[in-house]
Amino acid sequence: MKSAFVSIIGRPSAGKSTLLNRICGEKVSIVSPTPQTTRNKIRGIITEDRGQLIFIDTPGYHNSEKKFNHYLRDLAGSALEEADMVLYMMDTTRPPGKEEEEILQLLKPWYSKTLVLMNKTDLPDSKPDVAAAFIKEGASEIVDSGAIFPVSAATGAGVGAVLDRLYELAPEGEPMYPEDFYTDQQPEFRVMEIIREKAISNTREELPHSIYVEIADMEMKYAESGEIKKLWVRAFLVAERESQKGILVGKGGENVKRIRSESQKELSSIFPYNVHLDLRVKVNPKWRRNDGILKSMLY
Ligand SMILES: Nc1nc2c(ncn2[C@@H]2O[C@H](COP(=O)(O)OP(=O)(O)OP(=O)(O)O)[C@@H](O)[C@H]2O)c(=O)[nH]1
Ligand SMILES: [Mg+2]
Incomplete structure (x- = not known):
């Protein structure tokens, strides 16, 4: 092998x-x-x-x-x-x-x-x-x-x-992961990434670089049989400036609504259970210059 x-x-x-x-x-x-x-x-x-x-x-x-x-x-x-x-x-x-x-x-x-x-x-x-x-x-x-x-x-x-x-x-060696694994990412990270992808595709120019996603809460809901019923997620799209927040929210909230529904749809197809997403927008000024945030985010 x-x-x-x-x-x-x-x-x-x-x-x-x-x-x-x-x-x-x-x-x-x-x-x-x-x-x-x-x-x-x-x-x-x-x-x-x-x-x-x-x-x-x-x-x-x-x-x-x-x-x-x-x-x-x-x-x-x-x-x-x-x-x-x-x-x-x-x-x-x-x-x-x-x-x-x-x-x-x-x-x-x-x-x-x-x-x-x-x-x-x-x-x-x-x-x-x-x-x-x-x-x-x-x-x-x-x-x-x-x-x-x-x-x-x-x-x-x-x-x-x-x-x-x-x-x-490739050198000879034993497998590092079980054979049905195609990634080692945690569900929380995958949720953040899919939301970020939908935010990128619904914004333009410099805005995609100014966004990150924060998960506020994530909870599995189980049916009485013990089976997973749905994954419930509350997340924030975080921008650097108020003006960017405005663009992300869009007129009457239509942009963030679209990002939310596209994300929810794709997440529900990626995971073997339905995902319910609650998505809001907030601002964290100059986060790209903050070592603490960058260290926790970029690894
Ligand atoms: N036509 C065509 N488009 C491609 C091909 N490979 C990638 N693309 C497109 O190129 C763009 C960038 O693709 P990514 O896979 O995100 O590129 P990346 O190297 O991971 O980019 P970074 O993560 O930003 O470094 C997307 O729009 C892709 O659809 C290809 O073989 N043919
Ligand atoms: Mg890439």
């Missing part, structure tokens, strides 16, 4: 979380067109006859001096420390820039166990040869070992070949 940790690294919006969900066949990590959606190290697990692979999705590697971004970048770096293998995900619809150069530097100690995924090959403006030339120039060792894979995380094209290669390279 094989068993390995595989960290997924790349710039924001490269498609890391989409890939993780595709591989696991479940919604493990939230996805959005807004860069810097993922804020944590998210584990997704697959178990086959060949063995078990534990994937670690990470925040997009982004160059900025802001405290918040520092935390996210450190997380991506720390995921490398845990990795037996690395998937470096490139967005082939965007020219490789400074971020890609920095990621290549960061990956240097892992080159021999890195596979480069040229993602979004399903799109007409995908230029895999530009991305491949960039890798050849900056890290020819990777090209020499034949570790470049064109893929589409969205359609699944090319993903099977990546898995085959990962299983070939």
Whole structure:
């Protein structure tokens, strides 16, 4: 049996979380067109006859001096420390820039166990040869070992070949998780993430970055038979400013109502029981500069 940790690294919006969900066949990590959606190290697990692979999705590697971004970048770096293998995900619809150069530097100690995924090959403006030339120039060792894979995380094209290669390279070992586990996330975290995803998709520009979710209360309701009847959740969408709160609430509360009902619907399909969500909006000024909050939130 094989068993390995595989960290997924790349710039924001490269498609890391989409890939993780595709591989696991479940919604493990939230996805959005807004860069810097993922804020944590998210584990997704697959178990086959060949063995078990534990994937670690990470925040997009982004160059900025802001405290918040520092935390996210450190997380991506720390995921490398845990990795037996690395998937470096490139967005082939965007020219490789400074971020890609920095990621290549960061990956240097892992080159021999890195596979480069040229993602979004399903799109007409995908230029895999530009991305491949960039890798050849900056890290020819990777090209020499034949570790470049064109893929589409969205359609699944090319993903099977990546898995085959990962299983070939994986060390022998015992599974770390039971075979029916596809993630190790606690329900509370998954609830927060799904609400955040729906808040992101219902807001624009800078607002998604200013939001986090706080669970005020969570309670399982049981039927008389002892069976779980429903999960009852009371949560807050937290913004940085009053004006942002206003946008999140929307006219007559219609925005927060939509976020609430989309979240409740998806949560009820993810969990094997119905979820009832009570969602409100509040403000926590400048939370992105608060070390205490960032430490408790970004891990
Ligand atoms: N057409 C197409 N779109 C993709 C593909 N992979 C991801 N996307 C889209 O790209 C956007 C970003 O995808 P994510 O999976 O959230 O990207 P990420 O790398 O996890 O982003 P961060 O968490 O912000 O670092 C979403 O709108 C996805 O639907 C792909 O292979 N093809
Ligand atoms: Mg992500």
